[in-house]
Amino acid sequence: MRLKNDPSIKFTNNNMDKKRENTQIKEDKTEVAKNTMLNETMKPERAKKISKSKGKSFPVFAFVGVLILALMTLTVIILSSLDSKAQELKKLRNEALDAQASSRVEKEDLDIKSIQENVEKINSLFPNETGLVNFVREIEKMKEGGVVKGISFVSQDAVRDKNKYLGIPFVIDMEGSWESIDLALQGIEKLPYLVRTITVEARVSEGGGVNFKYGGFIYVDESLAKNR
Incomplete structure (x- = not known):
């Protein structure tokens, strides 16, 4: 028998290998196409999720920033108010002491004038x-x-x-x-x-x-x- 050396058998085997390769290539292309379509389909969903995530986090950071700014402003106002009130209180007290001192001076001046009359x-x-x-x-x-x-x-x-x-x-x-x-x-x-x-x-x-x-x-x- 000469099956091993028969050219027709080799040709048939080669054709079968090519068919298998073509079939595998088609299957690979089909899988790539499916994956591509799936990715394209998922992109809007992912974009929506990311957008929603950013939409939720932005208001939180914005609120915290506004709160910190408000507290800092309130602190400055309180400190300024305390300082102005303290200065005002000190001024009023000094004015009261000056007024009291002036009344004493006038009283002593009157005493001195009376001394001139009866030393x-x-x-x-x-x-x-x-x-x-x-x-x-x-x-x-x-x-x-x-x-x-x-x-x-x-x-x-x-x-x-x-x-x-x-x-x-x-x-x-x-x-x-x-x-x-x-x-x-x-x-x-x-x-x-x-x-x-x-x-x-x-x-x-x-x-x-x-x-x-x-x-x-x-x-x-x-x-x-x-x-x-």
């Missing part, structure tokens, strides 16, 4: 060297209350005011609340001396306390004109 009756109100030492001691006693911190003299020499009366300027340092400082000022007024208010300076500390400087002028005896 002999109130001569004891003008301290000499000893009386001035006693005045300092009275101020030092007030330190026990914790408000008055000390007294210092601006000048070592007695000077004359616009009315030609002799006196010595001084400064008393105080620390405390407005109420305690007011009580200390009342205590100074009650001392048996003629004291005129010249300046007042107040500064509110971070803790809410008040640093207060009281500038006054104590009228003294003429004997101190050359002794100091």
Whole structure:
């Protein structure tokens, strides 16, 4: 038998292989076409899902951004309001102290005019060297209350005011609340001396306390004109 060497059998086998290859190629093309159609069909759905996802996330981020901006704006407004209110309160308090000081000055000026009419009756109100030492001691006693911190003299020499009366300027340092400082000022007024208010300076500390400087002028005896 010569089947192995028969040319017709080889030809038939080759034809069958080509048919199989063609069939596989057609099947592959068909599968690719199906996949392509499926992808094209899914694109709009995926696009919709992505669009919906973005649509949901954008409003959330937008809301958070607006909320943060609103809180920052509110914080700035509150801080500005607190600062303006604090400055306004400080201004009003200083104006009240200035008004109180002005009323004291007018009162002391009236006292000085009455002294001109009857010097002999109130001569004891003008301290000499000893009386001035006693005045300092009275101020030092007030330190026990914790408000008055000390007294210092601006000048070592007695000077004359616009009315030609002799006196010595001084400064008393105080620390405390407005109420305690007011009580200390009342205590100074009650001392048996003629004291005129010249300046007042107040500064509110971070803790809410008040640093207060009281500038006054104590009228003294003429004997101190050359002794100091």
